[in-house]
Amino acid sequence: MTARKVRWALVGAGDLARKRLAAAIRSQPGSVLRSLVSRDPSARAADLRRLAPEAVHARFEEMLEDRSVDAVYLATPVFLHAPQAIAALEAGKDVLVEKPMAMDLRQAREMCRVARDRGRRLSVAYYRRFWPRFQLVREMLDRGELGDLVLIRIALHSWYPGRGGEASDWRVTPSKSGGGVLSDVGCHRLDLLAWWLGLPGRLVAQVLNLTHEYSAEDSVTALLEWEGGPAGTVSFNWNSRTWTDEIHLVGTGAKLTLHPCDGETVTITVGRDIEQRPLPNPENAHGPVVDDFARSILEGRPPRFDGEDGLQATRIMDAIFRSARQGAWTELD
Secondary structure, three states, rough: OOOOEEEEEOOOOOOHHHHHHHHHHHHOOOEEEEEOOOOHHHHHHHHHHHHHEEEEEOHHHHHHHOOOEEEEOOOHHHHHHHHHHHHHOOOEEEOOOOOOOOOOOOHHHHHHHHHHHHHOOOOEOOOHHHOOOHHHHHHHHHHOOOOEEEEEEEEEEOOOOOOOOOOOOOHOOHHHHHHOOOHHHHHHHHHHHHHHHHOOEEEEEEOOOOOOOOOOEEEEEEEOOOOOOOOOEEEEEEEEEEEEEEEEEEEEOOOOOOOOOOOOOEEEEEEOEEEEOOOOOOOOOOHHHHHHHHHHHHOOOOOOOOHHHHHHHEEEHHHHHHHHOOOOOOOOO
């Protein structure tokens, strides 16, 4: 590290910014929170005092004109990700964007193209890639400690009725979010699969709204096939008052279980022997991804995971939506 500081602009002052992002930036030893962009600073006055940016902007374009800003964190609704990221990259900023990366694969690819052309850093905040428990899974797979994979099973279900309907909740408004449960939470698990196993060759999926009044999907089920490898099932639901969030990787020699997904132990089963391996999570879930991005700027290197990594989950999501529309198996673009 040098004495230089990465000067961040945080775009969006919602729950994520207040609970995690500002703290992650402040705790990163080579960073300062230079500015915060909020549509209505007067309504956020108390929050802004707590977040303590050096400057506040009501307009995104005002922040782009600030030459002292090095890095932009986009914590905005999904439909804004691509236009805001592209504008920031073209203004000479490095960009870390919330998940999912964009509304669709076409937008995600355009974001990557602009980053390459401008020579800027672009990354997506799939923060679980930096947690010890998920890194252990990747390491065990790389070492072949599970044997040949024969089954992957992911399930996440909870109850999300929306916060006041589509008029006030962009997460359940497909034109703003890109989807419902798949876009908001399923993308994290699909990103892990892409990181651990690479992309599936083809999939077949059902995408439905079974329960809630909003137009986004509340139920997703998909069967994914990896060429020459295993099949996997994923199910994501926002319409069950029961809760689970689990990942199972079953091999010929061992099984890995993450249940709950964000718990602090990994269960490793070999034969009938079960080991509970403790692996505490970061104090701030976003801390490690913010730290890596800041260090990449200070050290003159790419971020550990770039935009091309981040768009893989979007590739899978696009294929899931396409398969559901067509009612058939589909290969990934």
